[in-house]
Amino acid sequence: MKDSDPRIQQAAGLLAESRAAVAFTGAGISTPSGIPDFRSPETGLWARLEAAGADETQTGMIQSFGHDPQTFYERMRPLFEKIITAEPNAAHYALAELEAKGYIRAVITQNADMLHQRAGSKNVIEVHGTLAEATCISCYLVAPFRPLLEKFLEDGRTPRCEKCGGAMKPNVILTGEQLPMQAVLAAKQAMRGSDVVLVAGTSLAGGPATALMDVAYLQGSKLIIVNQTPTIMDASAEAVIHMDVVVALPAIAEIL
Template identity: 55%
Template sequence: MIREMDLGYVDETGDGVARAAALLRDARHAVALTGAGSSTPSGIPDFRSPGTGLWEHADPMVVASIHHFRRHPEEFYAWMRPLVATLLAAEPNPSHLALAELEAGGWLKAVITQNIDDLHQRAGSQEVLELHGHLREATCISCYRVLPTEKLLDDFLSTGEVPRCPVCDGVMKPNVVLFGEQLPVDVLNAAVAHARQADLMLVAGSSLEVTPASRLPLLVHERGGR
C-alpha cells in the first residue's frame, strides 16, 4: 500500500511507478486530475470507447443537454437509468484508494475530477473538486428546491418515472453539469487555484479533450510544474 511506501528512497531509474513516486517525493504541491477512465475498473463505462462508451448509441448534445432536458426530461432519465444503477452499485478501485492514501500521507493536496460517481469520497479522499457535479443532490427546475437524491433515485430505479419535487411537482434535475450549463464557479475557481499553486499534476483516466479541465495541466506547466 502507498502508505507503506518509503518515498524518501526511490530508484529514479526504475519503472513508471518509481518515477511517479520520485516526482511526488519532490513535489511541494501535488494535485490529481481524474477522468472517466479512472472509474472504468469499477465497472462504470467511459464516454468514447468504441462499443462500450456512453455516447456510442446516443447523441450527447441531445440527450445530455440542458435545453433538451427541460423539454424532454423523460428521455434523459431513460438514458440515465442503467447508468444510475451502475453508479450506485460501483465500488472504489485501487486507483481511488491510492489517491486517498496519498492525500492522507500528505503527498497530495487535492483531487480534481471530471467524474460524478462519488468514488473518490467513498475511497477516503477529503479534498475532492467535482468539476461536473455529482448525484448526491438534485434541484427542482421549477422552484429550485435542493434535495438529497437517495430516495429520489431509489424510486426512479424502481418505477422508471421522472423524479419530481414533493413540494411543487416540478422535475428534479440531478446536480450534474449538462451540455449548455456552466461549471460550478466555486469548484472551478478552487481547481484553478490548486493548478496555479501546483508543481505537479497527476492525470489519470482523462483524454484531456474537454475544456476547461484540459487547461488545468497547462496552468501547471506554464508555471514550471510537471
C-alpha cells in the same frame, strides 16, 4: 518494492520531493469500477443523449431535460444502474491514501460518481458537477440525489420536487449548461498552487481539462501521467506511465 517499474519509482520520487501536488482524474479511474466512460465514442451513451437533445431543440441536453425529463432518465438508466452499484477501486483508494499521508493536497476530478469521496478522499473538486445532489428545475430546491435515484430505478418515474412537483435534475453538467463556477475556480487555484500534477485516467481532451492543465503547465508544475492510452500532454510530462490505473497508482502509493 525494490524491483518495481522504474517509471513507478520515478513518479513516487516526484511526489516525495513535491510540496504541493494535486491529482487530476477522469473517467478512466472509474471504468475499473464498472462505470463506462459515458462521454467516449465507444460506449456511445453520451453521443446518443446529445443526439436526442439536438433532435428536439438544436441547443443541447439541458433544454431537452426541461422539455422531457422522463426521456433523459430513461436514456440514463443503464448508467445510473451501474453508478448505484459501483464500488471504489484500488486506484481511488491509492489516491485517498496519498492524500492522507500528505503527498497530494486535492483531487480534481471530471467524474461525478462520488467514488473518490467514498474511497476516503477529503478534498475533492468536481469540475463536471456531482451526482450527490439534485436540483428542482422549477424552484431550485436541492436534495440528496441517491434516494431519488433509488426510487426512479424502482418505479421508472422522473424524480419530482417534494415542494413544487418540478423535475429533479442531478447536479451533473449537461451539454448547454455552465460548468460549476466555484468548482472550476477552486480547481484553477489548486492547479496554480501546485508543483506536481498527477494525472490519472484521462486523455485530457476537451472540457475544462485543457484549460486546467494549461494553468499547471504554464507555471511549471511537473506532470506525472498515468493512463492506458497516450494523452495530449505526454510530450510535456516528466513521467508517463501507460498502465492500468488500478495497477500503477497502488504501486506508487506503496513506495511512499
